[in-house]
Amino acid sequence: MTTTYTNPVWPEVFADPFVLRHEGVYYAYGTGPGGADGRQVPVLRSTDMVNWESLGHALVPAAGMDADQGYHFWAPEVAAHEGRFYMYYSSGNAREGTDQKLRVAVAEHPAGPFVDTGKILVPDQPFSIDAHPFRDQEGQWWLFYCVDFLELSHDERTGTGIVVDRLLDMTTLAGEARTVVRPHQDWHVFRKGRTMYGNVYDWHTVEGASVLYHDGHYYCFYSGGAWEKENYGVSYVVAKHAEGPYRRPEGGHEALLMRTPSSGELLGPGHNSFTVSPSGSETWIVYHAWDPGQTARRMCIDRVDWVDGKPVTPGPTWTAQQAPT
Template sequence: MPGTFTKPATFTNPVYPHTMADPFVLKHEGFYYAYGTAPGGADGRAFPVLRSADLVQWEPLGFALVPPGGTDFWAPEVAYRDGTFYLYYSAQGIEGRDHQLRVATSTDPAGPFLDAGVVLVPDQPFSIDAHPFQDDDGTWYLFYCVDFLELEDDHRVGTGIVVDRMIDMQTLEGRPRMVARPHEDWHLFLKERAMYGDVYEWHTVEGASVLRHDGLYYCFYSGGAWERENYGVSWVVADHPLGPYRRPADGGRALLMSTLPGALIGPGHNSLVQSPGGNETWIVYHAWGPDRTGRRMCIDRLRWEDGRPVTDGPLASAQAAPD
């Protein structure tokens, strides 16, 4: 059990040796639970679940979701409210549809999670990367990704992030606002991508993770091609969860983290969590190793300098463990 481990003084990324893409970490009753995109289990369930007391030493607990059908499952995130855990994810192939956001519930953070039979964004042909966020006043919001095919201002065609208020944990208000669309060269996913009956120079902004700091709302996102070196993490900021969101003035590159050549490639799709002592914020993300055999879970400290989020990551050398 994680509680019997000796707290490590240092660690080296990655913190888990197996595939754990799109890692989301939930802190609940003194333990951390990590959920990720990876091949399913022998029992047919999707999404590996890990547990830790210190963010460094992780114990596998099996797999979370009892699939309601479908063939492909991406980017799980879990919220807790009034005794119930809600797992938000996307699935492909249910009723012949492309990826659609769904929700499953459990009374245990390790699952099993049973699908609620709800498509969260039924009017979109494609929706992924749900991120539930609760504001200080108790209101819940869901950040998620959809595709944009129209050119507007300096935005590029491709996948972007929107946010909607949640009426309850399984129902959206239905008034999504734009958070971030691809707008930079480094957001390129694929040139000449055939989509929706046409061919586009496709760009991508995805994997929202929101943190409130000094009264502002920072939406961290990953941009670029998830399997390539240009994938990295940046942010936009707003005065309210519904926006409008502003870009950093020097946003022409991945401002928070980008590829560490030969070590940690394409870092991204992060979540954010407090350290065991509660006095540090850590960014949890995936990255490829040089062998390119899988995206593995890594962690680095997040700090603030002159009102801006910064990290030394991605770090592949030994560093002090979370405090």
């Protein structure tokens, strides 16, 4: 039995990690290089969250969407519903200048193969990424995802933010997206003087939604800042209902849950998911972080506890820690 672990828990590139626990087995999906067989989305398996094995790649792209033709595949998340598994991800062709679009693929097993349905989930948006399917306490499924905002509003900044929409079924949105959180702090800056949509903006970003229900409230965690820089970190907003409205807790002038440690051992921790320990008694955050040389974003885990009604974690950690129980 593994009693300790040290981050990262997987040695290879594995950004934007999402972990699904199904029948006592953990499956991790991430952003990373495709396979020699043309499949995308690396998938791992574990029984303890510490020791992982590769299962190859899970996603069969839609016809004509080959990686060698310039297509990117980002930030997969998987929902289990009525015996089937639904992978939400974004894809776009960088060579043709096509922005990312949210898509969904379906499988009969969590390891795949996931076959693309041919549907674009948000066709009216030029840019949509980071889909997060979430089932609320009443059994309703929602999809949290990111779009771009170009208009200033109150203290909200121009840039990428998070919205939520109701799923009519697992592949169809209601088309009633509501804003969850937009960038609103200095640490959310992605790049100043960025050329976007035919103009130049001081671009800010909040992305990578992941929702936890705790003590009668929905906590939407997000990653803010620039994914390739030290300012990237994890914070959250809170609501009484999954669709909002969400409020900002005090202290949001910096990332409330996780940020780059002053020692610089890990950089830019973020784009997380959550799961429970094998016993089901502990909540764990799964995230990526850069090594100091920024050679790759790798998967890390740390325990999350609640203190005085607030989520806390020792992470990001890089020394031996007690393993999930």
